[in-house]
Amino acid sequence: MRKSLKAFAVFVLVVVCVVMLAACDANAEYYVLGTFLEIKTEGAGGAALADEINAFMQETELAVSTVMEGSDIYAVNAAPVGEAVACRPVTMEIVKEAEYVYDLTDGAYDPSVFPLVELWGFSPDKFVAGAEGNIPTDEDIAATLEKVGFRKCFSVDYEKGTVTKLVEGAKLDLGGIAKGYAVEKALSEVGKKQKALVNLGGNIGAANKTYRIGISAPREYASQYFAVVELYAGECIATSGDYQRCFIKDGVRYHHIINPFTGRPADSGVAGASVISSDGALGDALATAVVVAGTTSADKWVSATGCSIIAVNGDMAVSVFGGRTVECV
Ligand code: AMP
Ligand code: MG
Numbered sequence: 001m002r003k004s005l006k007a008f009a010v011f012v013l014v015v016v017c018v019v020m021l022a023a024c025d026a027n028a029e030y031y032v033l034g035t036f037l038e039i040k041t042e043g044a045g046g047a048a049l050a051d052e053i054n055a056f057m058q059e060t061e062l063a064v065s066t067v068m069e070g071s072d073i074y075a076v077n078a079a080p081v082g083e084a085v086a087c088r089p090v091t092m093e094i095v096k097e098a099e100y101v102y103d104l105t106d107g108a109y110d111p112s113v114f115p116l117v118e119l120w121g122f123s124p125d126k127f128v129a130g131a132e133g134n135i136p137t138d139e140d141i142a143a144t145l146e147k148v149g150f151r152k153c154f155s156v157d158y159e160k161g162t163v164t165k166l167v168e169g170a171k172l173d174l175g176g177i178a179k180g181y182a183v184e185k186a187l188s189e190v191g192k193k194q195k196a197l198v199n200l201g202g203n204i205g206a207a208n209k210t211y212r213i214g215i216s217a218p219r220e221y222a223s224q225y226f227a228v229v230e231l232y233a234g235e236c237i238a239t240s241g242d243y244q245r246c247f248i249k250d251g252v253r254y255h256h257i258i259n260p261f262t263g264r265p266a267d268s269g270v271a272g273a274s275v276i277s278s279d280g281a282l283g284d285a286l287a288t289a290v291v292v293a294g295t296t297s298a299d300k301w302v303s304a305t306g307c308s309i310i311a312v313n314g315d316m317a318v319s320v321f322g323g324r325t326v327e328c329v
Contacts, residue, residue, distance in 0.1 A: 024042070024043050024044045024046065025040070025041065025042050025043070025046065026039075026040070026041045026046030026047045026050060027039070027040050027041075028041075028046075028047060028050035028051070028054070030050075030054040030057075032054060032057045032058050032061055032182075032200070033057060033060065033061045033065075033178060033179055033182060033200065033201070034061075034124050034175070034201070035179065035200060035201025035202075036199075036200075036201060037053075037054060037057060037198070037199070037200045037201075038198075038199040038200075039053055039054075039186075039196060039197070039198050039199075040196065040197045041190075041194055041195070041196045042194070042195040042196070042209070043193075043194050043195065045194065046194065046196070049189070049190060049194060049196070052189055053186045053189050053190075053198065056182070056185065056186065056189060057182045057186070057200070059090070060090055060178065060181070060182050060185075061178075063087075063088045063090050063091045064090070064091055064094060064174045064178050066114060066123065066124065066171070066172075066173055066174075066175065067123070067124050067125045072085065072087035072088055072091040072163075073091065073172050073173070073174060075087075076154075076163045076165065076171075076172055077114070077171040077172060079165055080165070081165050081166060081167065081168050082164065082165070082166075083164065083165070084157065084160070084162035084163070084164045085162060085163050085164070085165075086160075086161055086162050087161055087162065087163055088161075089161065091163075091174075092156075092158060092161050093181075094174050094177060094178055094181050094281060095111070095156055095163065095172075095174070096156075096158060097177060097181065097279075097281040097282060097285070098111040098150075098174060098177050098281075098285060099111075099150065099156065100282075101177070101282060101285035101286060101289065102150050102151075104286075104289075104301060104304060104305070105285075105286070105289040105292075105293060105297070105301070106293075106297075107149070107150070107260055107261070108259075108260070108289040108292040108293035109176060109177075109285045109286070109288050109289035109292065110148065110149070110150055110260040111150055111172055111173060111174055111176070111177070112147075112148050112149060112150040112153045112154060112170055112171070112172060112173075112260075113148055113173060113258050113260050114171035114172060114173035115144045115147045115148055115169060115170065115171050116141075116144050116145070116148055116258045116260070116263050117173055117175075117256065117258055118171075119136050119140060119141070119144045119263075120133070120134075120136065120254065120256075120258065120265065121133055121134055122245055122255075122256035122258075124175075127245055127256070129245075131247070132247065132249070133247035133249060133254055135249065135254065141263040141264065142263070144263060145263045146167070146169075147167055147168070147169040147170045147171070148170070148260050148263070149260070152166065152167060153165065153166055153167040153170035154166060154170065154172065176240070176257075176284065176285055176288040177281050177284050177285040177288075178281075178284075179200045179201055179202075179203040179238070179284055180203045180236060180238045180280035180281045180282070180283050180284025180285070180287075181280055181281035181284065182200055182203075182280075183198050183200050183203045183204065183205040183236050183280045184205060184236055184278075184279065184280025184281060185280075186198045186200075186205060187205045187206075187207045187234060187236070187280075190207040190208065192208065193208065194207065194208060195207060195208045195209040196208070196209075197209075197211050202216070202238070202239045202244075203236065203237075203238045203239075203280065203283075203284055204231065204236065204237050204238075205231075205235070205236040205280060206231040206232065206233055206234070206235055206236075207233060207234070208233050209233055210230050210231065210232050210233060211230070211231050212228055212229075212230055212231075213228065213229055213230075213231045213237055214227070214228050214329075215227045215228070215229065215237075215239060215272070215274050215310060215312075216239065216241075216272070217272075217312075217316065218241045218242065218243045218271035218272035218312060218314070218316075219243070219271060219314060219316060221316060223329055225329055226312060226316060226318065226328060226329060227310060227312075227318060227326050227327060227328050227329060228326075228327045228329060229274075229276065229310070229324060229325070229326055229327070230325070231276065234278050235276055235277065235278050236276070236277060236278065236279075236280035236283050236284075237274055237275070237276045237283065238274065238275050238277075238280065238283040238284040238286075238287040239272060239273070239274040239287060240257060240272070240273050240274075240284075240287040240288045240290070240291045241255075241257075241271060241272035241273070241291065242255040242257060242265070242266065242270075242271050242272070242291060243255070243271065243272070244256065246265075253265075257288055257291045257292060258292075259292050260292070266291050266292040266293075268290075268291065268292060268293055268294030269294055269313050269314070270290055270291050270294050270295065270311045270312070270313060271291075271312055271313055271314045272291070272311070272312045273286075273287045273288075273290035273291050273309065273310070273311045273312075274287060274309070274310045274311075275287045275290070275307050275308070275309050275310075276307060276308045276310075276322075276324055277305065277306070277307035277308075279305070279307075282305060282307065283307060286301060286305070286307060286309070289301075290309060290311055294311075295309070295311050295319055295321065298311065298319075298321040299321055301321075302321045302322040306322075307322060308320070308321065308322030308323060308324035309321040309322055310324070310326055
């Protein structure tokens, strides 16, 4: 009798511990930077941590949104030519990284592409999923190209923290880099102990644990994912693709990643690109660049940055650059 009571007590204790452990894990969802933010944490304090990460990301959005009045980027885009616009430190930090990737990719990633994004109807305030899109005329594209080109259109003073427009109608857009930046910063908020996975619209960061991540298939495929990678603690993976914000007209796909040289949606043959890096902003911007420029320079970008690149084309053929093992499914 005594023995079975003891066994019962042990069983109850184990059950209670399991319930407590489960209660410590948290799964939170928010909407920020134009997309869904999902945070999974393991261990105590996860819910509060998730709220902190969300608050930080909301602040980042207030600084870099193209559509929120009061953001630095909104102010830069509305300012007349020649006016130096003072920006928050977070904006300057992202602009600096954007300039680095602009140089690294010879302008394939170009944070001044916004006039073209607007012309094609892909800006956050204009794009309606499922709506019939409008194809601009060659004349409109040529005229808009005049307002695009980071070096030509903007001058940045990092010491003073200002951005100055040099060409009438030029506009900045950090939409191709800010999410990766925010995820990378979220990992430092998590600190050294808690295990967490942060997913901001496909920009994913792993804290203090290795997670297995599935990469979405850009076209109809047997499974939702075409590949699985291990994301190590402190790393981020960013994915860009021609399937994320797009419309199809007369059998042609028009999408939100614009080639800043042609003024048209990128047609490099890359349908989806993922970049793994501990520098989330770099990975995000590079993923956008790979969709624009294709994989010709991928080896150069991998050796310059230490990242890994996974590219997939419209026929679901996969190319991998850098040391990462990719399990195709
Ligand atoms: P992502 O999803 O990171 O590839 O970012 C795509 C977003 O970045 C688009 O919705 C545009 O706002 C912006 N964008 C489009 N083309 C480019 C480009 N060539 N360089 C930089 N940003 C771009
Ligand atoms: Mg990007």
